[in-house]
Structure formats: structure tokens, C-alpha cells
Amino acid sequence: MTIRTIEVREKVMARNDELAAEVRKRLSAHHVGALNLVSAPGSGKTLLLERTLERLGDELSLAVIAGDVQTQNDADRLARHTDRLVQAVVTHGGCHLDARQVLVALEALDLQATDLVFIENVGNLVCPASWDLGETAKVVVFSVTEGEDKPLKYPKMFQQARYAVLNKIDLLPHVPFDLDLAVHHAHAVNADLRFFLTSALTGEGIEEWCDFVRACARSALPV
């Protein structure tokens, strides 16, 4: 049974990779990049995107595909900050987004009029690491309340990501969290990981993050 499970899983993953390639092709045809935001539940992905849309919504045409296990709460929150379509994908118990769901969501977006697509994945530090969505890059978001050891305990996610947002830095005075150690652990599993330190709540660090988003929108390639 184990071998059969692995076989089926390999076929599902292979099919996902084909669909991810299709996503990548469509995005590329319109010179549009896509950032896949992955994190544990409650790390602040949605608030980070709200701040991003607030600051850049008039300047850039940013589309969002918001995945959730249940509810469209995140998509509803984001829709308040943009006139652009926010595509909600409810996985109904599924622990990650897959490329098929992204491909369907893309159908509803006018890619010709889009500068950059954000994909807000399901809150889960394990499973989304294994699924290529056709994104330009994965951005792992974690927060100072989660402990410094998360990169060591969930290495695949930090290896798959090209960028890391360490969020909720406004709470640093109130939590036992060693910032340097967290960055050290992250670089131990992925030496190339580029960090952004933010507080989506207070706005600290959001300007540098927005500069990065601007660069992604301009070049369709993360810098």
C-alpha cells in the first residue's frame, strides 16, 4: 500500500508540475511576476498584503489570489483595499493551494492590465513547500512570536523560498526572540534568503518591502 501511495502521489505531483508550467507560461507571456506568500497561520500575511495594497494600489495594478481552508475572510479584507479583482480560493480542508487552482483563478484576471500577482497560500509551514504554483518566487513570512528555530524545524519551506519576511517586529520588546539567531538559522538552511523586517501593524519596514514589490512589478523578476 505504501508503494501505491507513493506512486499516486508522484503522479499527482507530476500533473501539478505540468499545470505550474502552464501558469508560468501564461504569466511570462504577459511579463507578469507572481509572489507566492507562504507562512504559518497568523503570521500576518493578510495584513502585510493590506498594507501593500494601501501603499501601492494606485501606483501599480496588483492582483491577489487568496487561498484559505475555509471562509473568504482574507479575500474580503483585501478587497477593501483595491478595485482590482481579488480571487478567493477555498480549499475546503485542503492544506495547500495547487497549480490547478491558480490556473483557474488566473482565468478571472486581466493579465494584460496586471503588474504583479500575489498568491496568499493556505496558512501552513509544511505542505505548501512541496507545491509549485508557477510562481516567480516563494516568500516565506514568519513572525517574532513564533520562535527563532522555525527555519530549522520547517527547513523545506525556508529552502524553497527566495525571500523571507520577518513580521511583527513591533513585538520584539515584549517577546524572548533573538533576531540575529533567527536570521542565522534561516541562512543555515538557505544562505541566499533575502530578509525583510516588517511590522504590518505599525508600518515599520513596509517601505523597503514596497520598494521590492515595485522592482518585482517592473522587471517581472524578483531582484
Add this chain to the structure above:
Amino acid sequence: MTIRTIEVREKVMARNDELAAEVRKRLSAHHVGALNLVSAPGSGKTLLLERTLERLGDELSLAVIAGDVQTQNDADRLARHTDRLVQAVVTHGGCHLDARQVLVALEALDLQATDLVFIENVGNLVCPASWDLGETAKVVVFSVTEGEDKPLKYPKMFQQARYAVLNKIDLLPHVPFDLDLAVHHAHAVNADLRFFLTSALTGEGIEEWCDFVRACARSALPV
């Protein structure tokens, strides 16, 4: 392929349920209860268990099975607080513990000399909800930094749990978190959920939690 995937998944789950029944039988034969702690990464499960072992380690014989995707960090942290065996289970990328892993871990425990088993599951609010480990009850741990809507966004976990620990209440003055609303949301998906409010960091609420653990150890049934 989708149908085949579902078939294989159903067989895997059915086999897990058989093994969970075996776990339950073994625990029951020794009148030992097991609490399966489930949460998102970084909610404070390990520190809660450290505090529990500190306070009750001399009074009760508490065993721990600590699951992690990678590293034995949690098991090592816990082992500092107890002379009892802490069984580390590394899932090597697996997003949840399964009953087979618990059954193997139980082999190493002297159940005759055990009052209560804690199972610290992989940090993941999605997948562990679907896996019966033969536990007496699931305890969902979440924290005030994660937002009030987590019970609505991850309803299965809050439905499967009989107890909820809302941790990090020391941070309440520093985060925009409506405690009543969070409890309201949790009871909307599971009206019977009993709450513990704790700060594993400062020790607030830990005494009430320890009274509950004592009761579980005495009766082998959560009260």
C-alpha cells in the same frame, strides 16, 4: 486519477484508524490517558509542556511523545525537565503524526508506570485534524498573536478538539486581539470546547491547566 487518489487515501486512513484503535486499547489496558496537543507552528506547545513538566514532574509520571518535521529540538527541550523518557518522532517532511508512529513510540514507554501521555503533534493547524492517534482528547493550542478568526479559518481542528488553550495572554496589551470574539468564534464551530487561558512564558493560568492535567492523570479521562 482523482478517484484513485481518494481510494488510496481512504485505505491509508482506514489503516490509521485500526492502529489508533490499537493505541487506545493499550492505553486503556493501563488506565492511561493521552492528550494530543495540536497547533500552528510557534503557538507555544513546547513551552506549555515544559511548564507542565516543571510543575508536575515530581507529582505525576508524565510521558511525552514529541513530533517534529525535522530536528529533535522540542524533545531535547522537554527532556531537560523530566527524568522520564521523552520519545522524539521526526516525520522527515510529514505534515502530521500518525497512529503507527505513536504505537512505535509507546513501545519505549513503561505504561504501567505512567500517569498520562502527552503527544506534541507537528505544528500544523490543518492536517493533524484528520488523523486519529488513539488519544483520549485533542487539545488545540493557539495564541493571541494569531488573530481571532483562526477557529473559523481552521474549523476542523477546533471541531476535533475537546479543549483549547489560548496562550501568550501576556501579550494581550500589545496586540489587537479581541479575546471574547476569539472565544465566540471557537464556540461557533464547537460549542463544547473548554478553554484555558495561559501564558506559558509568565506562568499565568498554568495552575488551572495543571489542575486539569492532574484530573486527566487521575481518571484517565479528561473532565
